[in-house]
Amino acid sequence: MTTTSTASVRLHEPPSVPGLPLLGNMIPFIRTQGLPIDFMREAAAQYGDLVRLKVGGDTFYLIAHPDLVHDVLVKRINDFDKVSGAAEKPVALARFLGNSILTANYEDWRPQRKLIQPLMHTTHIRSYANTMAQFADKMTSQWQDGAVRDMHVDMMQVTIWIIAETMFGTDVTHTPELQEVAQAAQAIAVSDLTSPLPAALTHGRDRKAEQVNAVLTNIVQRFMAERGAQGNTDRHDLLALLMETRDEDGQPMSDEFVRNNILTLFFAGHETTANTLTWALYYLDKNPAVAAELHKEVDAVLGGRLPTLDDLPHLPYTAMVINETMRNEPTVAVIPRFVMNDTELGGYHLKGGSVAFVSPYILHHDPRWWTHPDQFDPTRFSAENEPNIPKYAYLPFGGGPRVCIGNHFALMEAQILLATFASRYQFSLMPGTAVEPIRQVTTSPKHGLPMRLTRRV
Ligand code: HEM
Missing domain, CATH: 3.30.43.20 (Uridine Diphospho-n-acetylenolpyruvylglucosamine Reductase; domain 2)
Known part of the structure; x- marks a missing residue:
């Protein structure tokens, strides 16, 4: 062309x-x-x-x-x-994130990506595996055999725990206002997109957004002040790394740069993964043979214990299930x-x-690139088949220079969480539940995902 x-x-x-x-x-x-x-x-x-x-x-x-x-x-x-x-x-999340790596035009974006890219390098990301596994454990400790739970709510919860810990080094259960204000921001972003109003009619929404913005700034400033006082010594979270970042002249980045980008990573980094895991549980319920294969793998490798970083290469089918989930229902x-x-x-x-x-x-879902595109088949992503996928026919993380900066983080997190959950529980959609995807900033099940949990080990 x-x-x-x-x-x-x-x-x-x-x-x-x-x-x-x-x-x-x-x-x-x-x-x-x-x-x-x-x-x-x-x-x-x-x-x-x-x-x-x-x-x-x-x-x-x-x-x-x-x-x-x-x-x-x-x-x-x-x-x-x-x-x-x-x-x-x-509008939408840009109201809260200002000029950041996610929202900026190419000219303003380039230097921001250059500075932030090294922080998302696999050497940093790998150190988060243990945190991810600990929160997977915390989530399953709240589940009981036979319970019925909305798994979309649980996936949002566990991913917000993980992002808050890895970005800010904070346990959100001790900072409930962070979770509350994040939800308020998401709600405003969704209203902006789904019920756009002429500028003259958005005063109520704008006022609410200003309040939310003030609280978000305040929370980040508090976290930054704590770091300042602690001299940034032994922290490995992203906020510490961002505060240590220096520009080409060796100067620290402005508070606004740190605020906008740490909030960006926080917002971009949980709902997307939560929805991917939610859809994975949905497809596993719909495809019992795939669930059986997954159980075989996690039982052989983990036998109920928590996954470590070293286990991940031994859980290829788990990764294939995640890839196929993102093909069928890419959350973006x-x-x-x-x-x-x-x-x-x-x-x-x-x-x-x-x-x-x-x-x-x-x-x-284009049949030119995928045979039976509406079928859920993780073997499309086997080591043998994956190289045959045409370039840019699969892009759950986007592509080009603005490809998702959190893709390694997300894949590692999804693999650790799914392996832990599948090794400990089986999930069955409640009979009669109509699961309807709603595609806004990300794709989630409109009425949640009520599932019955059956303990496996
Ligand atoms: C399964 C999970 C995820 C999916 C499906 C996903 C998807 C995407 C997509 C499609 C884009 C490109 C948007 C565009 O080009 O307009 C993107 C960008 C981005 N994502 Fe993700 N994402 C995920 C997880 C994460 C995580 C965990 C983080 C951070 C920890 C993150 C941070 C970002 C950022 C900062 C950008 C903007 C990059 C840039 O413009 O340079 N994402 N994501």
Whole structure:
């Protein structure tokens, strides 16, 4: 596919899905409360690898081919950036994270990534394995044989324990306001995305967001002051590492840089993993043969004891179950980018100011790259099969320079937690439960995941 950025040649707009006058394709978006992924998947199947959607006055381009993903996320990062110059004010999580590694445009992002990347290096990450296993143990110690629990709630809980400990060195059970304020921030972010209001009507939400922001700043400042007083000596959490970071001139980073980025890692680093684990438990219930294979592996390697870092290479099937979960239900279903100026992509004209959607979900369910894409089959990720997966047909962590910085952290955490849980318990969805994915910033089960627990060891 040709990919030169030029608006001088007269090109056609990509094919569009017929819609209603004025509203365009808005109805499926309104009906779904989140992203109408089935509608989008159908649109790509019917109209091609680049499809134009009109939602009211807004234009979205759906990108559904690995070559085009490569263009948008890897090759032409300045044409497809994170922040639109037209954005009036930050919304969703950007309200709370300010200018950070996750939210910044490419120019502001580059130095931040350079500074933070070494902190997420596997040498640091590996030291967290023990913490992850300890919290997996704490979670299972709250479970009883025969109990019915909402596993989505439990997965959110255990991952917030882990992220708070590894980022701030704090046990959230001793800092309940951190958990409360994080939930309030998530709720505001979701309202921003699902019930966008004209600026004149958002005062109530804005006021609440300001309060939440003040509390978040206060908590981080308190943690930073404690570090200052302790001289940063024996701490291994990310906050300590960020505070020790020096820029090219050897100067410490500003408090704002530390605040925005530690909060970013905190927010980006738990809900995503929690949802991945939630969906893994769901698929294990739906696929008893896969659950049996997983049990065989964890029983042979762990026999009920907690996993260590050294066990992880001996738990390949556990990792395959996680990879296949992220293929079937990638918790980030859509990765948006602003089309910065009128440009060309895949031989079509794209309008500046619109939004391009790279959709891991659609790519992960495309029969051109995956046989029986709706079947749950972890062997797709076996050592033998994985090398055959086309590049950019699988992107649960995104791709290119802005690929998830926490991918090793997340995979290690998911493997440790799933291995511990599966070795100790079996999980059965309560009969009659309709599990409905809701795809907002991340994809979670709309009504939770009530499961009955059966003790295995
Ligand atoms: C299964 C778990 C996770 C999934 C599926 C996931 C997914 C993603 C995706 C798709 C992106 C790219 C977004 C884009 O290009 O617009 C991303 C970026 C990011 N993720 Fe993750 N993530 C996970 C876990 C984590 C964890 C544990 C952390 C931190 C400890 C983290 C921190 C970040 C950050 C900071 C970015 C922005 C990177 C940049 O722009 O340079 N994520 N994640």
